[in-house]
Amino acid sequence: MSASIPCEQTTPETQRIAAMFRRLNDAQRPAFVTYTVAGDPSFEACLARLHQFVASGIDMIEIGHPFSDPILDGATIQQANIRALSAGGNLERTLELCAAFRTQDTTTPLILMGYANPLAVMGYERFAARAAAAGVDGLIAGDFPLREAGPLLDALAHHGLYLIPMAAPTLAPKDFTSEHPAVGGFLYCIPVVGPTGGPSASINAIAEGVARCLAESSLPVMVGFGVKTPAMAADVGRVADGVIVATALIDLFQQAAQDDDPASPDFLNYVGQEIGRFRKVIDAAP
């Protein structure tokens, strides 16, 4: 592990992620998480959508900071990045969006998700300070594996933020576990190889992947990539601590956005209905 020993202990100010898992554990429910690209298609429409997510049953939100070259993403999320960028989106505006969200919602964990270059250009220390001040709880950096993350992890630890480790079936434990205090929050289990929006893994393969994660790590395990339908989300929710649905929901919302103003009450109602439909099936699973 290349992560160095931090100068000070992580002292999360909020512990929103841990509080969420405690709450869901008491209620015997898996976490239901979705993803949206910040500023897609505008700052205001996106902010309204984030609140709608929570109102209709989302427990945690992954917020993508838009990037010009989203190499790990399939067509759906590539297009979302393009829409957000053309509306003036970037890492700074994303942090402003998080801060705006926090003025009304102090409990829903926000996980920033995106690519390394904007973080590197902002500077890890400056980024971590600003993200913490904006009410961000953790970071998923798709092209920032733990073996490269030493300086980033130290900066995150100073400001009480987590880097969410990503696990895949082919990965050695050293590539998704670490003693560094900034590595935590939950373990993001990716049961398939390939970019986002790709094919789905079988529920057996997912269950095996989750079991391996639980054997190697003490973190709660969430499954993402390739979860497309309410039934599949429910299956995943049975074997993991949480399920992440991103591309499938963006595709649905995007279809509706062809006809509707994405900030209109009609569109937000539709978002709520679809989230609610997933939530209902997930919660009904035995």
Place this chain on the structure above:
Amino acid sequence: MGLDAHIATQTGRFGSFGGQFVAPVLLPVLDRLEDGFHDAWADPAFRDRLTLLLNRYVGRPTPLFDIPAFPREAGGAQIVLKRDDLTFNGGNYANSAVGQCLLAKRMGLEAVVCETGSGQNGIATAAVAARFGMGCTIYIGASDAARQPTAVKKMRLFGAEVKVVDDADQTLSAALSAAMRHWMGTSDTTAYVAGAPIGPHPYPAMVAAFQAVIGRETRLQLIDHGLAPSAYVSAVGGGSSTIGLFSAFWGDPQVRLIAVEGAGANDGFAAHAARLSRGRRGIFHGAETLVLSDAQGQILPTRSIAPGLSYPGSAPQLADLVQSGRVETMAISDAAAKEAVLRLAQREGILLCLEAGHALAAAERLALEMGPDQSVVVMAQSSGDKDIETLTEETTE
């Protein structure tokens, strides 16, 4: 400055540049590749096979040749070309395409995927894949494909599946991203063939090792020719020919190594490809390196008349060598590069690519600062056949 200062140390770092900034799913694939490469590189049978293919299939060694009629003004240093434009397929890209396909075959993989900007890496890889009976998928940006229709046809003639990418800037960068996505989903059967010493470790070190044959040959040929050049000049796209040529001369402190970048349409640098001299430190396509990005870390579009130079990232090894001062940079405009290519064709009967035209124009300026007893080596990485459309267009300036 010794050689030791510029070999990859811990996990593929060149100084503070390099690394493995990839999706975690690719880490085991890269680890396997690193082991496979080290294993093959240490195996005399592999090296012999590689040398045989380079000599008889690629057409090495390529000649070193002077161009006395080229300069506009007499009296400057002699300019000699290292003529990798004379390989059979794909210019200098053939060196690493042969190496990487041979390695993939040895590792039991059945297909290869790559991207191409100038078409040369695609042609080289398609040809070698045909020879080895491997499946081959090649991504090319829509803008590059439109500019180089013959290259696309040639790849298809070799049996490659050519996929035209409409994303982003429709050039090399977009094609590379698409090839990476393809590879992420198929890495159990498919090798990614890097055209340049860019991307995550071990690609920069591995491609540099396969391209080092250019510098080794040049060194021996210079002894034969009785030349001790003062400078080596190479245009930088991904950096494969530049690192290949320069690698034999890092340790000669008396010689200048000059990497030439595309300055685009004019000297105002509106859109260009000069990221070694004007880029900022960032993380792009798998490595920490010098990148053309804005203050928010968004990758900037690049522009160059030479498709092979139009790329916003850079080889981490070159980034380190530029930052340490060992390698100098120069920027040459589209018009100057095109003029150099046309003049060389008319006066010497040698048609080089527009990429090499940048190095040629830079070398002519350098030569004028030197005496006639001195010499300058210019890297000619591929032929100008692919650029005939652009070269015969009426100049609008």
